[in-house]
Amino acid sequence: xxxxxxxxxxxxxxxxxxxxxxxxxxxxxxxxxxxxxxxxxxxxxxxxxxxxxxxxxxxxxxxxxxxxxxxxxxxxxxxxxxxxxxxxxxxxxxxxxxxxxxxxxxxxxxxxxxxxxxxxxxxxxxxxxxxxxxxxxxxxxxxxxxxxxxxxxxxxxxxxxxxxxxxxxxxxxxxxxxxxxxxxxxxxxxxxxxxxxxxxxxxxxxxxxxxxxxxxxxxxxxxxxxxxxxxxxxxxxxxxxxxxxxxxxxxxxxxxxxxxxxxxxxxxxxxxxxxxxxxxxxxxxxxxxxxxxxxxxxxxxxxxxxxxxxxxxxxxxxxxxxxxxxxxxxxxxxxxxxxxxxxxxxxxxxxxxxxxxxxxxxxxxxxxxxxxxxxxxxxxxxxxxxxxxxxxxxxxxxxxxxxxxxxxxxxxxxxxxxxxxxxxxxxxxxxxxxxxxxxxxxxxxxxxxxxxxxxxxxxxxxxxxxxxxxxxxxxxxxxxxxxxxxxxxxxxxxxxxxxxxxxxxxxxxxxxxxxxxxxxxxxxxxxxxxxxxxxxxxxxxxxxxxxxxxxxxxxxxx
Numbered sequence: 001x002x003x004x005x006x007x008x009x010x011x012x013x014x015x016x017x018x019x020x021x022x023x024x025x026x027x028x029x030x031x032x033x034x035x036x037x038x039x040x041x042x043x044x045x046x047x048x049x050x051x052x053x054x055x056x057x058x059x060x061x062x063x064x065x066x067x068x069x070x071x072x073x074x075x076x077x078x079x080x081x082x083x084x085x086x087x088x089x090x091x092x093x094x095x096x097x098x099x100x101x102x103x104x105x106x107x108x109x110x111x112x113x114x115x116x117x118x119x120x121x122x123x124x125x126x127x128x129x130x131x132x133x134x135x136x137x138x139x140x141x142x143x144x145x146x147x148x149x150x151x152x153x154x155x156x157x158x159x160x161x162x163x164x165x166x167x168x169x170x171x172x173x174x175x176x177x178x179x180x181x182x183x184x185x186x187x188x189x190x191x192x193x194x195x196x197x198x199x200x201x202x203x204x205x206x207x208x209x210x211x212x213x214x215x216x217x218x219x220x221x222x223x224x225x226x227x228x229x230x231x232x233x234x235x236x237x238x239x240x241x242x243x244x245x246x247x248x249x250x251x252x253x254x255x256x257x258x259x260x261x262x263x264x265x266x267x268x269x270x271x272x273x274x275x276x277x278x279x280x281x282x283x284x285x286x287x288x289x290x291x292x293x294x295x296x297x298x299x300x301x302x303x304x305x306x307x308x309x310x311x312x313x314x315x316x317x318x319x320x321x322x323x324x325x326x327x328x329x330x331x332x333x334x335x336x337x338x339x340x341x342x343x344x345x346x347x348x349x350x351x352x353x354x355x356x357x358x359x360x361x362x363x364x365x366x367x368x369x370x371x372x373x374x375x376x377x378x379x380x381x382x383x384x385x386x387x388x389x390x391x392x393x394x395x396x397x398x399x400x401x402x403x404x405x406x407x408x409x410x411x412x413x414x415x416x417x418x419x420x421x422x423x424x425x426x427x428x429x430x431x432x433x434x435x436x437x438x439x440x441x442x443x444x445x446x447x448x449x450x451x452x453x454x455x456x457x458x459x460x461x462x463x464x465x466x467x468x469x470x471x472x473x474x475x476x477x478x479x480x481x482x483x484x485x486x487x488x489x490x491x492x493x494x495x496x497x498x499x500x501x502x503x504x505x506x507x508x509x510x511x512x513x514x515x516x517x518x519x520x521x522x523x524x525x526x527x528x529x530x531x532x533x534x535x536x537x538x539x540x541x542x543x544x545x546x547x548x549x550x551x552x553x554x555x556x557x558x
Contacts, residue, residue: 006094006152009188010040017043020061025068025126037092042066045075045090048150048183051191053077053086054242066090069124071111072104074150076130078137083144085137087112090150100151102159109167112147116539118475139482141424141541144176150183170537177542200281200302201236207333210296212285217345218337220283220298223270226262226315226326233316241309258314266328275332276308277353279346283337300335306346307353363389365403368434370443374406377449401456407431409455410442412489417554418547420490424483425545454500454508455493461512462489465520479540480528487544488523491557495519523557530556 021042026035046060055063055077063077063086075088089108091100114122116138120131127134137143147164149156156164164180171178210222232240261269281302288297305312311331318324338346365371366388375385378401386394387403396405407430411419419438422429431439463485470481496519499505530553535543543549 005185005189008192009152009185012192013040013043013047016057017046017061020058021046021064022061025124037094038066040092041090042074044092044150044152044188045088047188047191048088048090048148049075049077049086051187052148052181052183053079053084053146054239055079055086063088065124065126065130067124067126069122070127071114071123072107072109073111073115073123073127076115076127076134078133080137083140083142084146085134085143086146086148087115088148088150091152093152099153099157100149100160102157102163105149105160106163108149109163112145112167113537116145118478138479138539138541141483141545145171145178147178147180148183149181150188152185152188154186155184156182171539171542177539201240201304202299202301203232203303204286205298205300205333205335207296207298208294208330210293217341218283218339219335220285220296221332221334222296223330224333226269226329226331227319229276229312229315229331230319230326233312234319237316238309238313240303240305240312242304255310255314258311259318262315262318262326262329263324266325269329270332273311273331274308275334276311277306277334277336277349279304279306279336279338279349281337282339283335298335303335306350362403362428362431365431365434365439365443368443370445370447371403374443374447374449374452378452381449381453383449383453396460401452403431405459406452406456407442408486409459409489410447410452411438412459412486413451413455413493414438414441414490415494417487417490417550420486421545421547421550423486424541425547448503450503450506451501457508457512458492458496458516459485459489461516462492462520466524469524476532476540477528480531480544481524483541483544484524484527487550487553488520488527491523491554492516492519494558495523526557527553 017039021039023035023039023042026038030038042064043061045064045066046055046057049055049060049063050057053060060075060077063075065076066074072089073087074090075086077086077088078084079086089104091104093099111123115127115134118131118135118138120128149164168178168180205224206228207220207222207224210220212221213219258273261272265272278300280300282300284299286297286299308331315326315329315331319326336349371387375387378385383399383401385401385403385406386392387406394400394402396402404427408423408427411423411430414420419430419442422438429438430442433439434443466481466485466488470478473481496511496515500508500511531540531543534552534556535549538549
């Protein structure tokens with residue numbers, strides 16, 4: 001570890017976070033040396049968030065939770081827009097060849113378990129005071145937990161990594177839910193060089209087949225090679241998207257489609273992809289290439305990708321695969337200069353390019369004739385079925401059904417527990433392709449209005465019962481009640497008397513006054529018992545969206 005490198009990091013932390021780090025919980029008898037050490041460790045935690053999570057400096061500083069009763073957790077930052085919950089342990093190491101105590105890392109992983117189990121009574125006031133925010137993050141199935149080890153050492157030892165790897169293996173099972181990042185002295189110094197999120201990104205670009213718009217705001221457009229975008233991703237990563245409403249979301253159906261086109265149809269990529277929009281403080285055409293439109297070189301200052309983050313990120317990830325030649329794809333890119341623009345114009349572009357005429361895959365179900373048939377049949381029962389997106393806000397009740405609610409109810413009715421698991425895991429998969437399963441399994445000529453009414457009624461009943469239980473409970477019990485409604489509805493649909501589902505049986509309301517309350521109550525209690533017996537160390541939200549675990553739970557219950 002270079003003394004010069006360490007001193008530069010010290011100076012940066014002292015200057016950037018002076019007066020921003022809360023030290024009020026330190027003992028009055030704390031020596032100046034200990035106070036300085038505490039400040040730098042806390043400042044390092046905040047700095048790591050500004051680099052890795054792109055948090056604003058003030059927000060990062062306020063995220064620090066270090067102090068007595070922190071259970072090894074020195075900072076917590078919830079990035080709601082990017083669906084990331086960052087949990088940091090930090091240690092500023094002054095000594096050459098200094099390392100981290102493995103016991104502290106073990107304390108960190110135990111603290112994370114307490115946090116994800118919502119055991120807030122085990123934490124200090126800094127963490128307790130953020131209970132609502134943390135629960136909101138843990139309640140979102142799309143949120144990834146980002147573990148960040150920030151320290152001024154060269155690397156973690158094998159012993160250091162053992163408790164971390166054990167925790168990751170325990171939580172991730174069949175999918176990556178928890179991610180670990182090693183923010184060592186090299187990462188910290190690189191942050192000084194490339195800058196934290198407020199530092200402008202200045203780069204030159206080569207565009208082929210380019211054109212421009214002069215008025216009212218200067219704009220250039222053209223094609224850029226995928227390999228050039230990959231190089232930019234390698235240099236800056238997701239810091240390119242700090243002004244976007246979304247960062248790169250990793251694996252998703254949309255991003256999987258993008259990567260599939262790159263790999264299998266690179267020549268068609270520019271036709272299938274919407275391209276990228278980049279804002280810049282200024283954009284200048286360089287002399288290289290002259291006025292020829294086949295190739296042009298441009299100098300861009302203060303750039304930010306405001307639309308196309310999923311395209312950019314997907315290309316960046318594929319660049320790690322040496323077998324994929326990204327120079328074969330071209331991406332349409334639009335550069336807009338904000339030089340001389342009115343205040344707020346950049347924000348308007350960001351919003352407009354991400355929202356105007358956006359088509360969701362769910363919108364394509366409106367082309368399915370079965371949806372209109374179901375709508376007409378339900379209307380005869382005095383029920384309005386809303387399967388097309390409108391500006392009208394629909395409140396589901398006895399006379400109004402939404403497409404999502406009907407889909408979830410039919411997924412729970414399906415004999416295979418995988419469909420009800422998808423309700424919690426990735427509900428969009430249920431309607432991703434109206435020409436294929438699972439959509440065609442749920443919506444077809446065999447699905448009657450009566451069957452929909454019965455399944456919706458049970459789904460609503462179970463959801464209401466478990467929702468009330470969630471309000472009255474806490475910790476893991478609360479999470480099971482909050483996330484178990486689809487699973488319990490599925491079990492109910494498979495176990496209630498089969499006459500209920502007969503097309504000739506219309507007295508189905510009777511079951512809600514007789515058998516159903518006891519059946520539901522018993523199944524909820526059984527689910528609580530089995531989850532704690534089978535998966536005591538797993539996060540509840542991920543247990544109930546895991547195919548293997550839900551199949552096992554169903555087998556044990558039935």
